Amino acid sequence: MTGDAFGANAEEQTNQRAILSLVDTRFREQIHQTLTDRTLTESLVSALFYMNLSTFLSISLAANGLSIRSTTIYLSAAYSLILFAFIMQIGFSKFRFADRLIKNTYFYGLIGLLEDATIVIALYFNATAEQQVIPIVVVMCICVATFLSLPVSTRLFASFTVSKSLIFLVCITYIISLGDEESQNIILIFPLIIAFVFIFALAYWLYFRQIKLLHQKFEQEELRQIIHDKNLTLNDAIIAEQTANTELTQAHRLREKIIRHIGHDLRQPINALNYSLFNIDKNKLNKDQQEQVNIATKSVEAANCLIEEVLQIATYKKTELTANRERFKVSKLLHIIEREYSVAAQQAGCDLRIVKCGLTIYSDFQLVSRIVKNFLSNAIRHAGGAKILIGVRRRINCVEIQIIDTGQGIPLNIRDNLFEEFVIGDNAKNNEGFGLGLSITRHLAKVCGGEVSIASTINKGTRCSLSLPCLSTD
Amino acid sequence: MRFLLLLQRSKNSQLLIAIFVTAILSVYVYTLLRLADKVLFLVVAGYKSTGSYELGVTIFFLASSAYLYLIRNQDWSRTFPFFSTAIALFFPLVVFSSILRINIGLPESLHHFYATDFCDPVVNEDLCGQALAHIVFSMTIRALPLVLTVPLLYRLLFHHLFKTSMVASTDDR
Numbered sequence: 163m164t165g166d167a168f169g170a171n172a173e174e175q176t177n178q179r180a181i182l183s184l185v186d187t188r189f190r191e192q193i194h195q196t197l198t199d200r201t202l203t204e205s206l207v208s209a210l211f212y213m214n215l216s217t218f219l220s221i222s223l224a225a226n227g228l229s230i231r232s233t234t235i236y237l238s239a240a241y242s243l244i245l246f247a248f249i250m251q252i253g254f255s256k257f258r259f260a261d262r263l264i265k266n267t268y269f270y271g272l273i274g275l276l277e278d279a280t281i282v283i284a285l286y287f288n289a290t291a292e293q294q295v296i297p298i299v300v301v302m303c304i305c306v307a308t309f310l311s312l313p314v315s316t317r318l319f320a321s322f323t324v325s326k327s328l329i330f331l332v333c334i335t336y337i338i339s340l341g342d343e344e345s346q347n348i349i350l351i352f353p354l355i356i357a358f359v360f361i362f363a364l365a366y367w368l369y370f371r372q373i374k375l376l377h378q379k380f381e382q383e384e385l386r387q388i389i390h391d392k393n394l395t396l397n398d399a400i401i402a403e404q405t406a407n408t409e410l411t412q413a414h415r416l417r418e419k420i421i422r423h424i425g426h427d428l429r430q431p432i433n434a435l436n437y438s439l440f441n442i443d444k445n446k447l448n449k450d451q452q453e454q455v456n457i458a459t460k461s462v463e464a465a466n467c468l469i470e471e472v473l474q475i476a477t478y479k480k481t482e483l484t485a486n487r488e489r490f491k492v493s494k495l496l497h498i499i500e501r502e503y504s505v506a507a508q509q510a511g512c513d514l515r516i517v518k519c520g521l522t523i524y525s526d527f528q529l530v531s532r533i534v535k536n537f538l539s540n541a542i543r544h545a546g547g548a549k550i551l552i553g554v555r556r557r558i559n560c561v562e563i564q565i566i567d568t569g570q571g572i573p574l575n576i577r578d579n580l581f582e583e584f585v586i587g588d589n590a591k592n593n594e595g596f597g598l599g600l601s602i603t604r605h606l607a608k609v610c611g612g613e614v615s616i617a618s619t620i621n622k623g624t625r626c627s628l629s630l631p632c633l634s635t636d
Numbered sequence: 637m638r639f640l641l642l643l644q645r646s647k648n649s650q651l652l653i654a655i656f657v658t659a660i661l662s663v664y665v666y667t668l669l670r671l672a673d674k675v676l677f678l679v680v681a682g683y684k685s686t687g688s689y690e691l692g693v694t695i696f697f698l699a700s701s702a703y704l705y706l707i708r709n710q711d712w713s714r715t716f717p718f719f720s721t722a723i724a725l726f727f728p729l730v731v732f733s734s735i736l737r738i739n740i741g742l743p744e745s746l747h748h749f750y751a752t753d754f755c756d757p758v759v760n761e762d763l764c765g766q767a768l769a770h771i772v773f774s775m776t777i778r779a780l781p782l783v784l785t786v787p788l789l790y791r792l793l794f795h796h797l798f799k800t801s802m803v804a805s806t807d808d809r
Contacts, residue, residue, distance in 0.1 A: 213728045
C-alpha cells in the first residue's frame with residue numbers, strides 16, 4: 163500500500179468514526195437538524211403510525227390476558243403522549259421554548275420512554291386484576307412492536323435505544339423475579355434477548371446508514387457550492403483577463419502606430435539634413451567647421467540608426483518572421499563580422515579577436531549574423547578600450563557563439579530585465595540607442611530556434627551567448 | 637342527471653353534495669356490513685357478530701358529512717392525506733368504540749356469550765381482555781372491506797359526478 167493510499171484509508175476510517183459519533187463531523191449541526199426537523203406530513207404519519215402500533219400492542223396484550231381496564235389506561239396514556247408530541251410539533255414550533263424542546267433529541271426520547279412506561283403502569287394495574295397477562299408474552303409483544311417501529315424510531319437512535327432497552331429490562335427483571343413459578347418463561351428469556359439484540363443491531367445499521375447518507379448529501383452540497391464559487395471566480399478572472407488582453411492589444415496597436423508615425427516623420431527631415439551635409443563642400447571649410455560637419459554627419463547617422471531600430475522592433479512584433487535555414491560555416495560568418503567591425507573596434511580602442519572555428523550550422527545566416535553583430539556592436543559601444551573575443555563552443559545539443567568583453571560590465575539593477583524593451587543602463591545613457599537591440603536579438607534568436615543569454619560581472623566584463631540547435635555539424 | 641345539476645346549482649351545493657354522497661355511501665356501508673356478517677359467520681369459525689349497525693351507520697353518516705364538507709372547503713386537490721388519515725385512524729377508532737360498547741351498551745346476549753366463552757364469570761363479573769380482543773377482531777375483519785372500498789368510492793363519486801361543481805368551487809376561491 164502506498165503512503166497516499168494508506169493516508170486516504172486512514173482518513174476514511176476517521177471520517178467513519180466521526181460520522182458514527184456525530185461529534186467530529188463537519189456537518190454535525192445540519193445532520194442533527196435534519197433528524198429533528200419534521201414536516202407536517204412526517205409528523206402526521208409518525209403520530210398515526212405510533213397510534214396504530216400502540217393499539218396493536220394493547221390488543222395483543224389483551225388477547226393474552228391484559229384486562230380491559232389496563233388496556234384502556236395504556237391506550238389513553240399512549241394516545242395522549244402521541245397527540246402531545248404531534249401538537250407540539252405542528253402547533254408550537256413558533257414559540258422559542260417549544261421549538262428548542264422539539265429540536266432536542268431527548269424530547270423524543272422522553273416521549274418514547276413515557277409511552278413505554280405506560281405499559282409498565284398498565285401491567286401494574288393488571289397485576290391487581292384476577293386474570294393476568296403472561297410476562298413473557300409482554301416481552302414478545304414489545305419485541306415485535308420495537309421491530310415494527312424500526313423505520314420511524316431509528317431516526318433518533320439514542321432515544322430509541324434508551325426507551326426500548328429500559329422497557330425490555332423492566333420486563334426481563336419482572337420475569338426473573340417470578341423465579342421458579344414461571345420456569346417456562348425463564349427458558350424463553352435467552353432467545354428473546356437474542357432477538358432484541360438483533361433488533362438493535364438492525365436499528366444501529368439503519369441509523370448508521372441514514373447518518374452516512376446524510377453526511378454524503380451534505381458533503382456533495384458543499385462540493386457543489388465550492389465548484390459554483392470557483393466557477394464564479396474563474397469566470398471573473400476570465401472576464402478580467404479578456405478585458406486586460408483587449409486593452410493590451412489596443413495599447414500595442416497605438417504604440418505601433420505612434421512609432422511608425424514618428425519613424426516616418428523623423429526620417430524626412432533627417433534625410434534632408436543628411437543630404438545637405440553630404441552636399442557641403444568640405445574643402446571650402448576650415449578645420450573646425452569640417453569637424454563640426456563630421457560631428458553633425460555622425461549624429462545624423464546615429465539618429466537614422468535609432469529610427470531604424472524603432473521601426474524594426476515595430477515590424478518584428480507585428481509580422482511573423484520565419485527563418486530561412488541553410489547550412490553555413492561559422493567561420494564564414496565570423497570572417498564577415500571581423501571584416502565589418504575591425505575598423506570600428508579599432509576606432510573605439512578595442513582589441514577584437516576572433517577564434518577560428520570549423521563547425522557548420524543549420525540556421526538562418528542573416529538572422530544569426532544580425533544577432534552576433536548586435537552583441538558585438540554593444541560590446542564596442544559600451545566597453546571602449548577593452549578586449550573583445552568572439553568564439554564558438556560545441557555543447558551537447560547545440561552550438562554556442564560567445565562574444566566576451568573585458569569592459570565595465572552590466573549594472574545589477576538592469577540585469578534581470580535586459581531583454582525587455584527600452585531598458586538602458588546608467589553608463590549607456592550618454593550613448594545612442596533606445597534599449598531595443600537586445601529585445602530584437604531575443605526575438606530573432608527565438609525565430610532561429612535558439613536562445614540568447616548574458617552573464618556579466620562588474621568591472622570584469624560581459625559574456626553574451628547565442629545557442630543554436632546543432633542539427634548538423636562537421 | 638337533472639337532480640345532480642340542481643344540486644350543483646344550489647346555494648348550499650357544497651353541503652348538499654356532501655350529504656348526498658354520504659347518504660349513498662351510508663346505504664353501501666349498511667349493506668356491506670350485513671353481507672360481511674353473513675359471509676364471515678359461514679366462513680370464519682368462532683366469528684360472532686356484534687350486532688346492531690344503526691348507531692354505527694348514523695355516526696358514520698354524520699361524521700362523514702361533516703368531514704367531507706370540511707375537506708371540500710379546504711382544498712379539493714389534497715384529499716389524499718385526508719382519506720389516508722381516515723384509514724390510519726380506523727384501527728384505533730375500532731378499539732376505542734369496542735371499549736365503549738363493552739362499558740356502555742353491549743347487548744345482554746353478547747355479554748353472556750363473551751363472559752362464558754372467553755372469560756371466567758366466577759372470577760370476574762366484567763369482561764376480560766380476551767373478549768375485547770375478540771370484539772376488536774370481529775369488528776375489524778367485518779369492516780375491512782369497507783375501509784378498502786369506501787375511500788375509493790368517495791373519490792370516484794367526486795371525480796365523476798361532481799367534477800363541474802368541483803372546478804367551479806375551486807375557481808371561486
